[in-house]
Amino acid sequence: MYRNFAFSILLMPFLVFSETKSELTINHSYFKPYVWAEKGEASQGIYVDILKEAIEVRMNIPIKFQSYPWTRAQMNVQKGIDDGFITIPTSERLEYSIANEVPIIIEKVAVFTYPSHPERVTLEKAQTINDLKPYKIISYLGNGWAKKNLVDHEVDYGSKDLLVSLQKLIKRRGDIIVGSKIVTLYNLKKYNLIHQITRVADLKKQVNLKLLIGRKSEYRAILKQLDSTLKQMEKDGTRDKIISKYIKANTLPTTP
16 A cells, blocks of 8 residues: 555656646748748747737637647657648648648738730630639749649749739739739738739639647647637727738729
8 A cells, every 4th residue: 555655656646647638739941921930030920929928818728839840740740749720621640630720810811913904805805714824924933833723824033022023013014913912912012012912802712721739739629619709809990900911902993
């Protein structure tokens, strides 16, 4: 009996430690304005602000963001080293993780042009990628989404990045830019181009970005509560308010 009691005393610190909740670790790579971390600085961006409000403030769970190369960010969750990351749920990722239901961000594909484009009214009616076939699209090197989705379109990949593509559009070296609504609006605001380039259409195509928690994580059970919290944030306008800090609305025109 004494030996059992002594063993229990020795084991107690480990039992207490295992029941103590550590902070929820969310991994990410450099994906501005969604999430990024400059050298020596804390992570920042839309993901960070939304999850801190939802999980840390409203759910009272401490959260920590960690910047890694994207492959390592995912691998650490798969191995159970870290808890989760935000991305598109795929069958491969769902083998080792569980996704929440309510998107952290609903990423829309938008069409941008210069305000005086002669076919602006027609562009405003665009709903699918196929509707854009008559137009020259300006893109940039390394745009994997464009390479995959704009195969049958006339695309200029001569720019080194999105900023150069925007400058080309201002100079009318093409008709449109098509891509991430949030990322493009962020860059228009950042470089003060909001009056030189306008968003004319949101395509039906959209991408739901969700929080994936590893199946080995102790935080698997929080996803239902997170969904309820995100619904509250959507209802009370908090999520839209957070996003508006990073982009200017650039409201779509109303065509008679």
